[in-house]
Amino acid sequence: MTKPRYLVLSDGTIYAGTAFGGTTISTGELVFNTGMTGYQESITDQSYNGEILMFTYPLIGNYGINFDDDESVKPTTAGVVVHELARRASNWRSQMSLAEFLKRHQIPGITDLDTRSITKKIRSQGAMVAALVDTKEQIKQFLERSEQTNQIDLVVQSSTNNAYPNPNIGLRIVVVDYGLKHSILRELSKRKCNVVVLPATATAQQVLSYQPDGVLLSNGPGDPKNVPAALEMIRTVEQRVPLFGICLGHQLFALANGADTFKMKFGHRGFNHPIREIATNRIDFTAQNHGYAVAAESIVQTNLLVTHQEINDQTIEGLRHKQYPAFSVQFHPDAAPGPHDASHLFDDFLENIVSYQRQRSISNHA
Structure with missing residues (x-):
């Protein structure tokens, strides 16, 4: 059963997609990664702490998650944005799906978005604060507060x-x-x-x-x-x-x-x-x-x-x-x-x- 989720940019742009992973409301700077593979290493890279990570490659999650390729013990990425989440993982090393991994660490994800179009927007206007939310009321709250990320800590x-x-x-x-x-x-x-x-x-x-x-x-x-x-x-x-x-x-x-x-x-x-x-x-x-x-x-x-x-x-x-x-x-x-x-x-x-x-x-x- 699919559940709607929204990616909201601080300039007021709203993208409707499908939720996966964690259920928490998340805010952070929206950034994009151009790699075709390596999504697990990227999500667990502490350099993405507090950032909403968007992958430009159209299919993410196809080889699952294993316990050997983490780059940190506990990932702190604020959220994950993909064009298409693989329906099933196929790799002999896979121990869980990407959706299961994000749910375990309470990291919200959103799929069914045109990530290439969003990437072009970021390249044109620059990185901006965004939010992953599940209701229109949460969209309104984010835009009213004009939330900014706090990177000091x-x-x-x-x-x-x-x-x-x-x-x-x-x-x-x-x-x-x-x-x-x-x-x-x-x-x-x-x-x-x-x-x-x-x-x-x-x-x-x-x-x-x-x-x-x-x-x-x-x-x-x-x-x-x-x-x-x-x-x-x-x-x-x-x-x-x-x-x-x-x-x-x-x-x-x-x-x-x-x-x-x-x-x-x-x-x-x-x-x-x-x-x-x-x-x-x-x-x-x-x-x-x-x-x-x-x-x-x-x-x-x-x-x-x-x-x-x-x-x-x-x-x-x-x-x-x-x-x-x-x-x-x-x-x-x-x-x-x-x-x-x-x-x-x-x-x-x-x-x-x-x-x-x-x-x-x-x-x-x-």
Whole structure:
């Protein structure tokens, strides 16, 4: 038995569709993802915390959900919008349907909408606040309040509250969790890294107390300027040990070193984004999920060097510090979902660490 549901945009546009998943009323910024697959990884990516996620690919849910591909323990996506929800899932790894998964986590979904048309609207007018509601009275209430999303606490909501290990036998890496994807830990595990994950609130003293060989700043949701406490920590740590920032970690690295960030018109989400490494002209296709970017004009007066650029809109996709062994990228080298063209950056990070330790050893014996 189908139940009506409405997607309402803050400009007053209303789309009628069919409900699935959770039953809660939901509001958040409406964003779109262009991936053909990877809906489970996207929904469980904490970078989508508080956002209503719309998929442009016309059929979603056809291979179900499994327990292995989650990118976080508890998804915090505000809602899911699809053109057509697959009637049945067909894959040997499937353990439940997408509708069952969203119902379990009380995430509302809506299907039977023209998602391509809505995407064109967002691309034209920019990302906007939206709501998923079930009655015309709820539509009226949302439009009367002109609700805005509150992103101040998104990183705190997404981060772990306590430190925890992901032990191995290799280099000791501290990961600061701003909304960490499990795929980052998987990439470090492949390289035998001995990992400790710390909360987003970790101070420089707390980070350095673990005597890390290197520090990784993770991805996460929302506006990087809502995480000001991280900047002093980064400024201290980057002078002591090699550092690697990913996505939100990249933006925080930029802010900590005097650059600025801005909100993009509709962001980059999906895994077909071509980026160019400036030094080599190497082109990689990358997975991306961000609504903010580093302002190019703000780099000039800093000690940062632009290393990567997005080919389509020329936004900054990578930075390196001119004095310290620290670098960052806006895209996701861990992919999941997406191409693994840029996974070598994890190797570059570890090589940075080994080179730094070698140089320090030489200096200490000179």
